[in-house]
Amino acid sequence: MTFLKINNLSIDYKMRKETVNAAKNINIDINKGEIVGLVGESGSGKSTVANAIVNLIDEPGKISNGSIFMGDTNISENQETIVQYRGKKIGLIFQDPQTSLNPILTIGEQLIETIQTHLNINTDEAKNRAINLLKEVGIKEAEKRFNNYPHQFSGGMRQRVVISLALCCEPELLIADEPTTALDVSIQSQILELIKRLTKERNLAVILITHDMGVIAETTDRVAVMKNGDLIEIGLTKQILVEPKEKYTKSLVSSVPPTNKKISRFTIIEKENLNIQNNNIKILNRWSKKSIVDQNLVKIQNLSKSFDDSFFTENTKNSVMAVDDVSFDIKEGKSFGLVGESGSGKTTIAKMVVNLFKPSSGDIFFDNVNVTKIKKNKDLLKFRRQIQMIFQDPFSSLNGRLKVNEIIAEPIKLHNPDIKSSDLDSYIHDLLESVELTQQSAIRYPHEFSGGQRQRISIARALATQPRLLVCDEPTSALDVSIQAQILNLLKDLQEQLNLTILFISHDLPVVRQMCDKIAVLKDGKLCEVSETEELFKNPKHNYTKELLKLMPKIESIYN
Amino acid sequence: MGDPINNMVGEETSDEERAELRETLGLTDPIHIQFSRFVVNASKGEFGISYQLRRPVSELIIERLPATIELVLISALIALVSGTLLGVYTGINRKGFLSDFILAVSLLGVSLPTFVIGILFIYLFAVILGVLPSFGRGEVIDLGFWSTGLLTISGLKAIILPSVTLSLFQMTYIIRLVRAEMMEILQTDYIKFARARGISEKSINYKHALKNGLIPVITIAGINIGTLVAFSIITETVFQWPGMGFLFIQAVQFVDIPIMSAYLVFIAFVFVMINFIVDILYYFIDPRIRVKGDVTSG
Numbered sequence: 001m002t003f004l005k006i007n008n009l010s011i012d013y014k015m016r017k018e019t020v021n022a023a024k025n026i027n028i029d030i031n032k033g034e035i036v037g038l039v040g041e042s043g044s045g046k047s048t049v050a051n052a053i054v055n056l057i058d059e060p061g062k063i064s065n066g067s068i069f070m071g072d073t074n075i076s077e078n079q080e081t082i083v084q085y086r087g088k089k090i091g092l093i094f095q096d097p098q099t100s101l102n103p104i105l106t107i108g109e110q111l112i113e114t115i116q117t118h119l120n121i122n123t124d125e126a127k128n129r130a131i132n133l134l135k136e137v138g139i140k141e142a143e144k145r146f147n148n149y150p151h152q153f154s155g156g157m158r159q160r161v162v163i164s165l166a167l168c169c170e171p172e173l174l175i176a177d178e179p180t181t182a183l184d185v186s187i188q189s190q191i192l193e194l195i196k197r198l199t200k201e202r203n204l205a206v207i208l209i210t211h212d213m214g215v216i217a218e219t220t221d222r223v224a225v226m227k228n229g230d231l232i233e234i235g236l237t238k239q240i241l242v243e244p245k246e247k248y249t250k251s252l253v254s255s256v257p258p259t260n261k262k263i264s265r266f267t268i269i270e271k272e273n274l275n276i277q278n279n280n281i282k283i284l285n286r287w288s289k290k291s292i293v294d295q296n297l298v299k300i301q302n303l304s305k306s307f308d309d310s311f312f313t314e315n316t317k318n319s320v321m322a323v324d325d326v327s328f329d330i331k332e333g334k335s336f337g338l339v340g341e342s343g344s345g346k347t348t349i350a351k352m353v354v355n356l357f358k359p360s361s362g363d364i365f366f367d368n369v370n371v372t373k374i375k376k377n378k379d380l381l382k383f384r385r386q387i388q389m390i391f392q393d394p395f396s397s398l399n400g401r402l403k404v405n406e407i408i409a410e411p412i413k414l415h416n417p418d419i420k421s422s423d424l425d426s427y428i429h430d431l432l433e434s435v436e437l438t439q440q441s442a443i444r445y446p447h448e449f450s451g452g453q454r455q456r457i458s459i460a461r462a463l464a465t466q467p468r469l470l471v472c473d474e475p476t477s478a479l480d481v482s483i484q485a486q487i488l489n490l491l492k493d494l495q496e497q498l499n500l501t502i503l504f505i506s507h508d509l510p511v512v513r514q515m516c517d518k519i520a521v522l523k524d525g526k527l528c529e530v531s532e533t534e535e536l537f538k539n540p541k542h543n544y545t546k547e548l549l550k551l552m553p554k555i556e557s558i559y560n
Numbered sequence: 561m562g563d564p565i566n567n568m569v570g571e572e573t574s575d576e577e578r579a580e581l582r583e584t585l586g587l588t589d590p591i592h593i594q595f596s597r598f599v600v601n602a603s604k605g606e607f608g609i610s611y612q613l614r615r616p617v618s619e620l621i622i623e624r625l626p627a628t629i630e631l632v633l634i635s636a637l638i639a640l641v642s643g644t645l646l647g648v649y650t651g652i653n654r655k656g657f658l659s660d661f662i663l664a665v666s667l668l669g670v671s672l673p674t675f676v677i678g679i680l681f682i683y684l685f686a687v688i689l690g691v692l693p694s695f696g697r698g699e700v701i702d703l704g705f706w707s708t709g710l711l712t713i714s715g716l717k718a719i720i721l722p723s724v725t726l727s728l729f730q731m732t733y734i735i736r737l738v739r740a741e742m743m744e745i746l747q748t749d750y751i752k753f754a755r756a757r758g759i760s761e762k763s764i765n766y767k768h769a770l771k772n773g774l775i776p777v778i779t780i781a782g783i784n785i786g787t788l789v790a791f792s793i794i795t796e797t798v799f800q801w802p803g804m805g806f807l808f809i810q811a812v813q814f815v816d817i818p819i820m821s822a823y824l825v826f827i828a829f830v831f832v833m834i835n836f837i838v839d840i841l842y843y844f845i846d847p848r849i850r851v852k853g854d855v856t857s858g
Contacts (some may be wrong), residue, residue: 054756056756083758085758086755086758087757087758088758091757092753092757094752094753099749100749100750100753101753102750102754102772103772103847103848104847104848105767105768106847114759117757117758148851149847149848151847151848151851152851162753165757166757
């Protein structure tokens with residue numbers, strides 16, 4: 001018996017100039033007790049469909065056609081029915097637990113208000129119910145924590161509170177919109193386990209929206225693939241992931257970095273910019289290519305960094321050790337991975353390597369020179385041109401007021417002030433073509449590009465000084481998988497052709513496996529283990545590494 | 561100009577008498593001695609004797625203080641209450657005739673100078689309609705330490721025009737601020753999540769959104785009460801309100817330095833005190849400051 005029936009649903013956003021079809025003729029059926037995944041890249045319309053079910057589409061979006069039936073009731077028909085169903089029959093979980101809770105009300109107040117909105121019970125009963133619920137979702141000392149404010153909980157705990165709020169009136173349908181995207185791997189697996197358990201215990205119908213194919217593989221019974229508002233295909237998860245029928249699904253699945261093996265390149269079926277083929281990297285002609293010497297380009301010894309709470313108190317009581325006595329070496333021409341969950345200190349290390357932070361103690365050697373000992377900015381400049389960084393967020397790492405050619409010209413002019421303008425132009429064009437962008441991109445502004453294209457601009461900017469070491473801080477974590485695959489391929493090509501050394505930072509283990517020769521695992525600022533990539537994945541030594549490997553969502557789990 | 565003695569004595573005073581007066585007032589001492597004497601006395605609340613009125617400045621200030629405080633408090637109240645109410649209304653009903661109207665009028669409030677509004681009010685309510693007095697405080701009841709105009713009908717009538725005039729600028733400011741805050745907060749995830757849980761619109765607007773929206777408003781409003789005291793100079797002059805601002809304007813015309821310095825020190829003190837109170841208020845309003853983050857892992 002079908003519990004929720006989405007019939008021919010279309011959603012339009014009427015803009016001033018055009019109407020955008022965010023969803024086109026979507027048909028999905030969901031039964032009780034099953035988890036249906038909704039997967040797609042950004043802009044595919046998956047969240048729009050979820051919001052349409054509870055009639056919370058952002059303005060000016062409107063359901064233009066179709067209907068949504070829950071049991072025998074058409075819930076898309078009138079506003080009053082759906083308002084009554086919200087919270088009572090349909091629970092919703094949003095992506096970011098940091099922003100889902102009202103910061104100035106205690107979680108108890110928020111729970112009681114929600115319970116009393118739907119159930120006719122007094123405050124004491126509501127409180128009992130709330131506390132039992134908090135226990136059920138795994139919050140310890142629920143009686144005490146009941147009176148806490150959201151900021152007193154960690155991210156994972158907050159997401160549990162959010163789940164308890166979504167479930168407090170025993171809804172029959174749960175919609176989870178990227179419920180674990182903002183969380184670390186270990187917490188992600190706990191939250192997904194919790195959702196799976198509650199689905200069984202309460203016989204819920206669950207819609208799980210995610211872009212993570214690993215999560216889909218491990219959690220869902222059936223999956224629907226969306227692209228640009230179209231439902232591409234829907235079916236049993238195993239069937240879709242193993243034998244996808246549609247070309248788009250195939251390309252999506254092949255873009256996902258495998259967790260169980262290292263592949264040399266990602267197969268790209270649909271390319272973002274079809275017009276450019278990257279057969280030769282043009283900047284090679286200008287590149288004073290050095291042959292790889294068998295040496296350690298970067299040596300990090302006993303590196304520590306503490307952030308003090310206040311300027312005056314230098315005692316260790318308040319200070320947080322962001323990086324604690326870390327040592328490792330990076331061989332020239334190799335990729336070195338730094339892996340860890342949030343707060344593990346991986347970005348802090350990167351910023352010390354590129355000299356944006358001063359270490360509290362310890363030394364960083366670059367090409368056998370102790371960079372931490374250099375005091376003069378002029379002497380540092382020599383090293384800065386050899387070390388370049390690519391940041392995580394392609395939207396905030398490019399200055400929106402500058403054109404692309406100005407952005408790329410800046411580092412070139414800094415290190416080579418005498419360059420002729422015609423030479424500069426052709427250099428910029430070569431750089432852009434090397435990262436598979438057209439020459440015309442030079443005179444456009446960053447906002448005219450997609451996230452993946454912007455990250456290519458970032459890479460071009462980093463290459464402008466002809467660096468020897470490229471520090472990539474989560475370069476693809478803000479991107480969709482298919483774009484990620486293309487960027488990773490590009491980085492691999494560039495490294496091979498230009499003999500780059502790469503320090504690759506990521507929380508995403510499968511990605512690191514594809515990219516790196518050697519990996520260091522960090523936890524709370526301390527180094528857990530350093531070993532060759534395949535060795536680390538096959539024979540992890542440290543318990544924490546074993547834990548991480550066990551918990552990461554694996555798309556291959558579908559074969560079991 | 562500049563020599564207070566000229567203002568204090570008549571034309572026929574001889575040079576000897578002027579020199580003697582200068583000596584008694586201590587005006588012949590070196591500047592640093594005069595200044596340290598001023599600081600020491602000021603810390604005791606003594607600002608010397610008014611050149612013009614020949615009375616201790618502290619006495620004059622205390623006499624005029626109630627009038628200004630009452631005016632400022634009433635207009636702050638008007639500005640806060642009506643500003644918040646109208647701000648919430650326009651923030652929730654973004655489209656609609658009434659919202660557009662309120663915003664259009666508020667634009668006038670921001671752009672018209674206080675004295676123009678004051679004079680327009682006097683013309684309308686005192687001259688044409690004749691319902692409200694155009695100047696003064698009306699009847700005042702002396703409570704010993706405080707003289708209040710709020711307990712008599714004529715006193716209440718007299719305070720309406722000046723307090724409304726004074727509050728208009730702040731009110732429009734608060735309307736726009738509250739509106740912007742409300743609109744921003746109604747877009748946040750936690751409001752969306754509250755809607756998804758079926759919480760009623762009333763609770764979402766007033767319990768969830770407004771409470772969060774008032775936090776920044778309190779900071780701005782606190783600072784603005786300080787500005788109200790300063791702005792009251794113009795309003796008090798227009799309405800001949802017997803407060804400190806009026807006293808200050810008279811002092812400026814007469815180069816009455818003790819009154820001017822005492823007034824400016826007082827304004828500075830008010831600003832510091834209000835900021836201090838606002839900081840303490842924060843502690844009570846925002847749990848993120850009050851309750852230490854006791855984050856458990858997991």
